[in-house]
Amino acid sequence: MLRILLLTLSVVASARAQLCEPDAQNAFKVRLSIKTALGDDAYAWDANEEYLFKAMVAFAMRRYSSKSTTQISDVLLCNVTDRVSFWFVVTDASKNVTTVPGSEVEAAIRMNRNRINSAFLLSDKTLQFLKITSTLSPPVEPSTPVWLIVFGVVLCLIVAGIIFLIVAGIQQHKKKNKESTERENLEEKGEVTLTVENGIPCETLDLKAGHINGVFAADDERFTSL
Amino acid sequence: QAMEKSRPLWDNPLQFVFACISYAVGLGNVWRFPYLCQMYGGGGFLIPYFIMLIAEGMPLLYLELAVGQRMRQGSIGAWKIISPYLCGVGVASVVVSFFLSMYYNVINAWAFWYLFHSFQDPLPWATCPLNSNRTGYEEECEKTSSTQYFWYRQTLNISPSLEVSGSVQWEQALCLTLAWLVVYLCILRGTESTGKVVYVTASLPYCVLIIYLIRGLTLHGAVNGLVYMFTPKLEQLSNPKTWISAATQIFFSLGLGFGSLIAFASYNEPSNNCERHAIIVSLINSATSIFASIVTFSIYGFKATFNYESCINKVILLLMNAFDLEEGSLTADNLNEMKDYLMATHPQEYVQLLPQLKNCSLEAELDTAVQGTGLAFIVYSEAIKNMEVPQLYSVLYFVMLLMLGIGSMLGNTAAILTPLTDSRVIATRFPKEVISGVVCFINCVIGLIFTMESGSYWFDIFNDYAATLSLLLIVLVETIAVCYIYGIRRFEKDLHNMIGRKPNWYWKIMWAFASPLLIISLFLFYLTDYILTGTLQYQAWDATQGQLVTKDYPGYALAVIGLLVAASIMCIPLGALLTFIRKRLKRESISTV
Numbered sequence: 001m002l003r004i005l006l007l008t009l010s011v012v013a014s015a016r017a018q019l020c021e022p023d024a025q026n027a028f029k030v031r032l033s034i035k036t037a038l039g040d041d042a043y044a045w046d047a048n049e050e051y052l053f054k055a056m057v058a059f060a061m062r063r064y065s066s067k068s069t070t071q072i073s074d075v076l077l078c079n080v081t082d083r084v085s086f087w088f089v090v091t092d093a094s095k096n097v098t099t100v101p102g103s104e105v106e107a108a109i110r111m112n113r114n115r116i117n118s119a120f121l122l123s124d125k126t127l128q129f130l131k132i133t134s135t136l137s138p139p140v141e142p143s144t145p146v147w148l149i150v151f152g153v154v155l156c157l158i159v160a161g162i163i164f165l166i167v168a169g170i171q172q173h174k175k176k177n178k179e180s181t182e183r184e185n186l187e188e189k190g191e192v193t194l195t196v197e198n199g200i201p202c203e204t205l206d207l208k209a210g211h212i213n214g215v216f217a218a219d220d221e222r223f224t225s226l
Numbered sequence: 227q228a229m230e231k232s233r234p235l236w237d238n239p240l241q242f243v244f245a246c247i248s249y250a251v252g253l254g255n256v257w258r259f260p261y262l263c264q265m266y267g268g269g270g271f272l273i274p275y276f277i278m279l280i281a282e283g284m285p286l287l288y289l290e291l292a293v294g295q296r297m298r299q300g301s302i303g304a305w306k307i308i309s310p311y312l313c314g315v316g317v318a319s320v321v322v323s324f325f326l327s328m329y330y331n332v333i334n335a336w337a338f339w340y341l342f343h344s345f346q347d348p349l350p351w352a353t354c355p356l357n358s359n360r361t362g363y364e365e366e367c368e369k370t371s372s373t374q375y376f377w378y379r380q381t382l383n384i385s386p387s388l389e390v391s392g393s394v395q396w397e398q399a400l401c402l403t404l405a406w407l408v409v410y411l412c413i414l415r416g417t418e419s420t421g422k423v424v425y426v427t428a429s430l431p432y433c434v435l436i437i438y439l440i441r442g443l444t445l446h447g448a449v450n451g452l453v454y455m456f457t458p459k460l461e462q463l464s465n466p467k468t469w470i471s472a473a474t475q476i477f478f479s480l481g482l483g484f485g486s487l488i489a490f491a492s493y494n495e496p497s498n499n500c501e502r503h504a505i506i507v508s509l510i511n512s513a514t515s516i517f518a519s520i521v522t523f524s525i526y527g528f529k530a531t532f533n534y535e536s537c538i539n540k541v542i543l544l545l546m547n548a549f550d551l552e553e554g555s556l557t558a559d560n561l562n563e564m565k566d567y568l569m570a571t572h573p574q575e576y577v578q579l580l581p582q583l584k585n586c587s588l589e590a591e592l593d594t595a596v597q598g599t600g601l602a603f604i605v606y607s608e609a610i611k612n613m614e615v616p617q618l619y620s621v622l623y624f625v626m627l628l629m630l631g632i633g634s635m636l637g638n639t640a641a642i643l644t645p646l647t648d649s650r651v652i653a654t655r656f657p658k659e660v661i662s663g664v665v666c667f668i669n670c671v672i673g674l675i676f677t678m679e680s681g682s683y684w685f686d687i688f689n690d691y692a693a694t695l696s697l698l699l700i701v702l703v704e705t706i707a708v709c710y711i712y713g714i715r716r717f718e719k720d721l722h723n724m725i726g727r728k729p730n731w732y733w734k735i736m737w738a739f740a741s742p743l744l745i746i747s748l749f750l751f752y753l754t755d756y757i758l759t760g761t762l763q764y765q766a767w768d769a770t771q772g773q774l775v776t777k778d779y780p781g782y783a784l785a786v787i788g789l790l791v792a793a794s795i796m797c798i799p800l801g802a803l804l805t806f807i808r809k810r811l812k813r814e815s816i817s818t819v
Contacts, residue, residue: 035553081550133361147342151400154338158407165414169659 019099020076020089026102028109029130031085037126045084049120050077053088056116057109061090061100064108069093070100106132233298234417236493239503241421245490246291246507248428249637251514252630253333253602254479260455260519260526261597262471267462268455272516274463274472279512282744283476285736286701288504288729289708290482294491295500296720300644301485304492305704308712310809314801315703316645319485321794322696323641326484328669329688330638331409332676334631335401336603337624339381342401344620351376352611369772373608381603384767385679388783392679399677406670409635413643413662417493420636427633432514434626435521441619442524451527454592455519473748479511483697483704486637489644499725522601529609530591537586548579598689599682602627639665686764687779691787695752696794702745703798709738762787 020027030053035042043049054075061070074093080086090100109116109132117127124134236242263271297304302316343350354367354375362368367375378384385392412423442448462468481487491500535558542556549568556564565583569576596605610620639662646661647653653661676685708717714734722728756762762784765774779787 031547033553082552082555083546083550084553085547085550146346147339150342150345151338151404154342155404155407158404158411162407162411162414165411165419166659169415169657173657 019091019097020078020087022079022087024087024089024099026099026105027087027089028102028105028132029085029087031083031128031130032120032122033126033128034084034120034122037122045080050080052119053077056112056119057088057090057105060108060112060116061105064104064111102131110134234493235495236417236421239494239498241417241424242490242494242498243503243506244424244428245420245636246487246503247510248424248633249486249490250480250507250511251428251431252479252481252634253627254475255511255515256518256522256627256630257599257601258597259475259479259515260522261601262475263455263519264523266465266468266471267459268457270458270460270463271468271472274469275476275512278469278472278476278744279508281736281740282473283480283512284505284508285733285741286477286482286705287480287487287508288501288733289705289737290487291491291500291504292717292721292724293704293708294488295494295496295498296724297488298492298496300492300646300648301488301641302645303648304488305707308707310805311802312703312707312711312798313805314798315700315707316485317801318696318700318794318797319483319488320642320645321797322693322700323484323486323638324669325688325692325790325794327635327638327642328672329676329685329692330631331405331635331669332402332673332681332685333599334405334408334628334635335398335677336381336599337627337631338401338404339398340603340607341621341624341628344617344624347617349607349611349616349620350380351607352616366769366772371608373604373611374772376607377604378767379769382682383679384682386768387766387777388680388683388764389780390680394674395677395679395681398681399674402673402677403670406666406673408632409639410662410666412632412636413639413666414659416643416647416658420640424633424636427629427636430629431626431633434622434629435514435517437622438521438619439517439524441613442521442528445524445528445613447531448524448527450531450588451523451525451592452520454527455523470748470751473744475515476512477701477745477748478693478697479515480508481634481637483701484638484693485641485645489640490637492644496724497726501721501725501729525606525609526592528612529605530588530594532609532612533591534586534588537584541583541586544579544582548575683764683766687783687787688790692790695749695791698745698749698752699795699798702742702749705737705742705745709742714738 018024022029032045034045051072054072054077057075058070058072061068070090071093074091075088076091077086077088090105092098092100109129113124113134117123120127236245266274293304293308297307299307300316301319302313305312305316351373354363354372356362357364364375366379370378381398383392383395411419413420494500538558538561542558542561545551545564545568546553546556549572606623607620610616610623613619642665643658643662646665647658675681678684708714714737718728718734762779763776764779766777767773768775
């Protein structure tokens with residue numbers, strides 16, 4: 001009796017073991033890069049970590065389908081290498097010696113990817129499920145592109161500068177025109193005789209820099225009266 | 227009596243020197259000289275470079291400055307005074323300057339584009355964008371690198387060939403308009419505003435280059451680049467192309483023949499010591515080239531080392547994943563031994579893997595010599611994205627490019643505007659603000675061609691052909707005119723009146739013999755080169771392969787090239803002919819009276 005029991009157990013065990021093989025149906029390869037991710041804080045991959053992995057997969061299956069009753073013992077790992085890579089397969093407890101379809105496992109893992117990642121302190125790149133592609137998150141894009149804002153600021157500054165210079169130029173021009181027309185009008189009226197010496201108007205010579213020469217200062221008493 | 231309106235002057239000689247430096251030190255110093263140094267013998271290239279500086283650069287620069295300062299007119303007026311038959315030379319200079327300003331400002335537009343995009347984290351050229359269903363990166367970006375993708379696709383949106391024009395890119399058009407507004411702001415008031423702007427455009431690039439030098443030298447792997455550059459490969463000195471490239475570089479780097487130097491010098495006091503200034507400007511220009519190439523090569527070294535190490539890491543990862551080896555067992559040091567070991571133990575799988583295993587080589591990375599827009603916008607931005615605080619370095623770098631570009635644009639527009647404001651026909655009717663505005667507006671509208679999808683190809687046409695042959699001819703005619711038509715003795719006397727001493731024998735020999743001979747040989751070389759190569763070709767970007775491919779120019783593009791060269795060169799004989807006809811008619815009308 002005992003022998004028959006042992007025999008059936010070993011048959012079941014070997015049958016189950018055959019479910020988990022590289023490239024078996026519904027089996028997935030997992031690759032971890034712990035040292036790349038954590039550097040000096042890297043932990044060693046041992047049986048306890050494997051247990052955690054089986055637990056996370058069972059958790060993912062249960063969370064994905066409320067009907068699921070996956071146990072930790074239903075998840076089989078095999079071919080663990082030094083790289084830290086291995087194959088795993090999820091068996092169906094209700095139907096003997098069969099595996100859960102790959103599509104279900106894939107969907108379950110996808111749904112809970114970041115929970116699984118954070119359990120191992122890894123990321124999508126360092127904990128790879130080789131057949132399950134992860135959707136990359138797009139970068140955050142603000143509503144108005146940043147470059148347009150900077151462009152607008154610089155444009156406003158430059159246009160303000162141009163307008164300021166043009167207006168200043170026009171004002172200067174007007175002032176010059178007003179001065180020259182005033183002078184022309186006065187000349188025409190003959191009220192002010194514009195004395196010109198060598199092409200330079202005499203009034204510009206009446207600068208503060210000019211000194212009155214005391215020797216020639218008009219001193220009426222010096223001159224003999226006519 | 228009305229007073230004669232006096233010519234505007236620089237506030238002090240320093241403004242003049244800064245204006246010349248700002249004009250001469252341009253993008254060519256940053257993106258062409260390092261390339262030439264790398265191609266033609268590293269440290270050994272400095273020998274032909276300095277010989278050409280002394281034989282060609284300094285004398286021709288002094289000549290142009292002296293002519294401008296003595297004649298106190300823009301290029302057209304100055305050459306008319308030297309000989310009435312030479313008015314065509316001045317017109318040719320203006321035409322070439324016009325072509326240059328049309329396409330040169332597009333570089334400033336690109337610099338603005340990159341500058342505005344530097345205010346993001348991460349930098350937009352650091353990562354590839356995702357494809358439509360977010361499962362991976364854009365296909366084109368995968369084939370090439372993210373920086374090349376950003377340049378060819380997101381900046382230029384380049385078409386596969388010259389024939390496919392595509393539409394005007396509104397973003398580039400906006401940046402181009404902004405660039406022209408900035409130039410207008412600087413030249414609006416003539417020397418009054420230009421004189422103040424050149425303080426900034428001349429000195430800021432040096433500040434940035436010094437910061438980059440310090441940063442560059444402290445980067446990991448910079449030494450590789452510097453060693454690579456400075457190891458002289460003296461056998462290149464026997465290659466004639468080395469000497470020709472040195473002569474060409476000195477010639478174009480100083481910006482001779484455009485009329486800008488004449489224009490700047492015409493605003494000088496007549497007693498300004500332009501001999502000293504010519505020596506200072508040419509020495510500073512060459513020193514800046516060398517300085518810039520030190521910075522460029524430390525950046526090259528950093529980028530090459532970074533790429534080499536990434537390549538090695540990729541190979542290590544591939545081998546580790548394929549053979550399930552423990553992490554950390556494969557390092558860069560034992561890679562070769564491990565490869566042999568794996569080939570011995572697992573021959574079949576190794577052979578399968580072989581096509582994917584790239585041979586990583588630091589030499590190959592350093593050998594990728596790039597010049598022009600590729601260096602400035604692709605290589606540098608690639609190096610910047612890998613530094614710490616990349617936004618800061620990116621902003622600094624593109625502000626420097628802008629200063630260099632705007633400084634050169636100021637010279638170009640001065641070359642066009644000075645003859646226009648000198649001519650009494652135009653200057654009395656319109657104020658100089660309006661003339662500057664019209665010139666900027668026309669250039670901006672024509673420049674929209676370069677913002678189309680095929681714009682970069684047209685840019686290359688203008689860059690390669692609009693100025694090269696024409697300038698050589700213009701400067702040759704200028705030198706011969708001053709030495710033999712105006713007379714070297716008369717020129718000596720003028721210089722004695724201006725500066726107070728006569729030029730010594732070095733200047734006279736260079737002006738009369740050495741420089742014209744050099745220019746003639748350069749001109750002959752380029753002519754034979756164009757004739758021998760037959761069809762002209764260009765590099766087009768192939769999006770499906772993710773790299774540049776060589777294509778032939780279509781017929782109408784060749785026609786445009788011919789037109790560009792002919793338009794400026796023809797002015798010289800046409801001007802002489804017109805003057806001759808006018809004199810003939812005058813003589814006849816006098817004789818009939």
